[in-house]
């Protein structure tokens with residue numbers, strides 16, 4: 001869908017971090033006829049200035065916090081909110097009350113009560129509140145929805161879905177990084193898997209009636225630290241050569257004048273922009289080394305203050321009787337989701353891997369030897385093409401067009417409630433949760 005108009009829509013950005021600046025901000029830079037960011041709220045002066053320069057934002061529209069920007073008279077069409085998980089509720093309520101439609105990063109809030117408050121307030125005010133459940137817009141999941149609802153599988157009896165978080169992504173985000181501690185961010189089943197819980201109920205067009213969940217933090221803990229491992233990888237770690245989590249290797253960082261034999265200069269390195277962006281480490285290996293000496297990302301993975309799980313499983317029953325297991329873990333060789341759906345007429349096996357691996361389904365009609373392979377072209381943007389899809393859908397809505405995949409806050413409530421219920425079950429001995437009672 002092309003949204004070119006004479007007058008691009010005008011947006012405010014709250015939180016010019018990785019998502020705000022590098023996903024939605026970059027969308028604006030690449031599609032200037034569709035959208036223009038005219039204001040930014042961001043406390044980090046470097047990020048704020050960088051975003052303001054990139055988007056040519058007037059000095060009066062650059063503020064250190066959302067309060068000042070939203071207190072001004074309304075001058076944009078909508079607001080994009082990309083602050084951290086614990087900081088979604090207040091700016092969203094303020095933006096809605098200031099008359100703005102809002103595109104809000106997931107999770108919409110970190111408690112059931114706050115999620116409900118957001119949905120209720122958006123509906124009371126008649127404003128759009130759309131949550132960035134980007135996977136609904138990824139061609140892989142769009143196709144999955146189409147196939148399952150075409151009836152080719154017959155009645156879906158059971159689903160086995162996995163979110164395989166790679167060991168390096170786990171270390172970066174959930175052991176060292178922003179989502180390591182659930183008091184400061186959110187339980188991992190909410191932060192990472194509300195997408196999956198959304199996709200499962202969306203594809204099935206059914207709610208979940210009950211669930212139970214187990215999981216824990218097994219590996220990334222002090223008890224697994226190698227003997228004499230220092231608090232930071234940069235402090236002459238004796239196991240640097242063999243530890244896959246050795247930060248200088250992950251972030252391609254080494255000290256000035258380091259010999260070619262320096263442990264950071266050999267072995268695994270895959271460049272991931274979001275990791276380097278989070279490190280804010282500069283352009284050279286030497287400047288990144290300096291950042292690792294002080295930032296969270298230089299810490300030994302066994303000596304962090306992380307408490308989120310590194311594996312969790314949920315067993316669910318849908319309202320019409322189908323069952324589903326969902327496994328999330330942070331020990332995968334590669335990043336991505338895998339799934340298997342067994343229906344009365346056929347089986348579907350899918351691999352939603354991240355580039356450079358291919359994304360595809362195979363369909364296995366029962367009673368035949370036929371295997372039909374469907375390859376998916378994921379597109380350039382993040383989350384298998386979902387990142388561009390969600391903002392495009394939001395912009396289309398502002399133009400009065402109906403949303404393609406309906407990621408309204410009301411629709412997103414279900415995935416969030418399932419995450420809260422799973423966490424309740426996991427922390428209460430795996431008790432079975434009746435979703436009707438839980439969601440009230």
Ligand SMILES: NC(=O)c1ccc[n+]([C@@H]2O[C@H](COP(=O)([O-])OP(=O)(O)OC[C@H]3O[C@@H](n4cnc5c(N)ncnc54)[C@H](O)[C@@H]3O)[C@@H](O)[C@H]2O)c1
Pocket residue numbers: 014015016017018019020041042043044047064065066067082083084085087105106107132133134178191383
């Ligand atoms: N949809 C997805 O698939 C997806 C993927 C990754 C992250 N996320 C979510 O996106 C959100 C942002 O993640 P991120 O990686 O960009 O984080 P980030 O830390 O890079 O960015 C958050 C920014 O908010 C700024 N901020 C803090 N207080 C503020 C205030 N008072 N006013 C304005 N800005 C303020 C911070 O300085 C920071 O720059 C999180 O909720 C995260 O869970 C969603």
